[in-house]
Amino acid sequence: MGDTTVNMTGGESEDLPTLNLLHVHYDVKEYIGPWYKGACLRHKSNKKILRDITAQFKAGEITALLGNSGSGKTSLLDVLSCRTNGGVSGKVYYNNQEISKKLIRQKAAYVMQADRLLSKLTVREILTYAAYLRLPGNNSKKDIKIKVQKVINDMGLNTVSDSRVGGLIIRGISGGERRRVTIAIQLLQDPKILLLDEPTTGLDCHTARHLISKLVEIAKRGKIVILTIHQPRSDIFRLFDNVGILSLGEMIYFGMSKDLVPYFTTLGYPCPQYANPLDHYVDLASIDRRGYEEQHNTMFRVHKLIDEYLDSPILQDINDKVMFETLKPRYSFSYRRLFVNLYRERQNWVFRILVAAAYVAVMVAFLLRLQDNQTSIQDRIGLYWQSVSVASFGSIIIAVPTFSNLPSIRDVFYREYRDGLYSIVTFIAAYIVHLIPVQIMSTLVLSAVGYW
Numbered sequence: 019m020g021d022t023t024v025n026m027t028g029g030e031s032e033d034l035p036t037l038n039l040l041h042v043h044y045d046v047k048e049y050i051g052p053w054y055k056g057a058c059l060r061h062k063s064n065k066k067i068l069r070d071i072t073a074q075f076k077a078g079e080i081t082a083l084l085g086n087s088g089s090g091k092t093s094l095l096d097v098l099s100c101r102t103n104g105g106v107s108g109k110v111y112y113n114n115q116e117i118s119k120k121l122i123r124q125k126a127a128y129v130m131q132a133d134r135l136l137s138k139l140t141v142r143e144i145l146t147y148a149a150y151l152r153l154p155g156n157n158s159k160k161d162i163k164i165k166v167q168k169v170i171n172d173m174g175l176n177t178v179s180d181s182r183v184g185g186l187i188i189r190g191i192s193g194g195e196r197r198r199v200t201i202a203i204q205l206l207q208d209p210k211i212l213l214l215d216e217p218t219t220g221l222d223c224h225t226a227r228h229l230i231s232k233l234v235e236i237a238k239r240g241k242i243v244i245l246t247i248h249q250p251r252s253d254i255f256r257l258f259d260n261v262g263i264l265s266l267g268e269m270i271y272f273g274m275s276k277d278l279v280p281y282f283t284t285l286g287y288p289c290p291q292y293a294n295p296l297d298h299y300v301d302l303a304s305i306d307r308r309g310y311e312e313q314h315n316t317m318f319r320v321h322k323l324i325d326e327y328l329d330s331p332i333l334q335d336i337n338d339k340v341m342f343e344t345l346k347p348r349y350s351f352s353y354r355r356l357f358v359n360l361y362r363e364r365q366n367w368v369f370r371i372l373v374a375a376a377y378v379a380v381m382v383a384f385l386l387r388l389q390d391n392q393t394s395i396q397d398r399i400g401l402y403w404q405s406v407s408v409a410s411f412g413s414i415i416i417a418v419p420t421f422s423n424l425p426s427i428r429d430v431f432y433r434e435y436r437d438g439l440y441s442i443v444t445f446i447a448a449y450i451v452h453l454i455p456v457q458i459m460s461t462l463v464l465s466a467v468g469y470w
């Protein structure tokens with residue numbers, strides 16, 4: 019599979035890198051009771067943080083995750099970045115490859131909420147030291163300088179590149195610029211996936227919009243950009259390609275931002291004329307805990323929204339896309355490659371043909387002696403029994419040349435299985451499927467000779 023295939027102008031080619039989630043659940047163990055009882059004596063309970071999350075994030079697109087506090091936005095980013103401390107079930111794939119800590123370290127960068135920057139250094143110095151620490155040692159001084167300048171340009175930090183960052187006592191660059199420096203540090207490694215936990219928190223509306231515009235530009239260069247956000251302005255909402263709204267750890271909407279209002283309108287929740295759609299629908303997905311009745315009513319509404327979304331064509335469409343992109347291609351590529359490899363193994367084919375030809379010769383010699391009378395019936399039955407067993411005995415003979423090929427197939431399988439490219443079942447299924455045409459051909463030949 020190709021990697022980044024989005025061009026610099028934002029134009030997309032067919033094979034975009036994607037991050038797919040399929041029925042992801044995230045649970046943590048909670049210990050209830052006083053701490054001095056220790057982990058063994060305290061009552062353990064399973065806390066469900068995320069339930070049945072299916073989503074697709076594509077390169078070139080920016081996705082915002084929203085929801086009230088505690089809805090599971092940060093936890094979803096944690097799952098995507100393999101930073102969880104509980105049990106994650108379901109599948110998360112990057113480009114049809116199941117994610118692992120190693121893969122995520124290579125492909126993704128995570129920008130946390132807090133900006134931890136050394137106050138006495140300038141923006142350029144901070145980025146240069148970060149580049150020396152993060153980039154491989156074979157980068158020359160000149161390469162580092164070029165990369166630092168590139169991220170400075172990308173994040174629009176040119177005017178402050180030689181200013182000190184500053185801190186609480188001595189003021190330096192602004193809050194928005196500090197955020198952009200933090201993001202620029204992560205961009206040094208040219209990640210394919212950029213995850214940002216509430217990047218606009220603490221910024222005024224104008225600075226927040228400017229920051230999101232920069233992230234849109236970064237996404238257009240072929241990155242997958244996913245961020246969590248609280249109450250974005252409506253002009254910021256329009257910048258997002260996709261929106262995911264979470265409540266109680268479940269999705270109530272995941273899809274294109276332009277489809278958000280039509281989707282909720284069909285459910286009977288149109289957006290009031292002058293309201294910000296995101297504010298309105300995040301409110302709709304929130305639990306009001308001020309009183310029993312309010313809590314009961316809002317809980318009921320949220321569960322209804324979750325059920326509606328689970329039955330929606332939007333989720334069905336995402337589900338189909340994720341299934342298609344994760345399971346089918348790997349199966350078919352595994353099958354196709356095995357087939358091409360085995361097809362080109364001439365000795366394998368020669369043996370198969372020789373076995374079939376030898377058996378046909380025996381059969382013909384035997385059949386020629388048979389006559390059309392009562393005594394030959396027993397011989398004919400014996401011949402048919404023999405023909406049935408030829409497939410299994412033939413396979414044992416054919417296994418001799420196949421075994422010479424097995425070590426390489428086995429080694430490739432172990433490597434790719436460890437990399438999470440496919441499961442054992444997929445590989446065995448591909449191996450069996452590739453044999454079907456050969457088996458059909460040889461069975462047809464044998465049956466035809468037997469019949470005539």
Ligand SMILES: Nc1ncnc2c1ncn2[C@@H]1O[C@H](COP(=O)(O)OP(=O)(O)OP(=O)(O)O)[C@@H](O)[C@H]1O
Binds near residue numbers: 090092
């Ligand atoms: N390791 C953990 N152990 C126990 N509970 C956890 C753990 N991680 C998350 N949670 C709980 O899961 C829920 C979701 O947390 P999360 O931080 O993902 O919410 P959020 O939507 O990002 O909230 P906020 O907007 O306030 O940051 C919360 O109730 C939180 O307490």
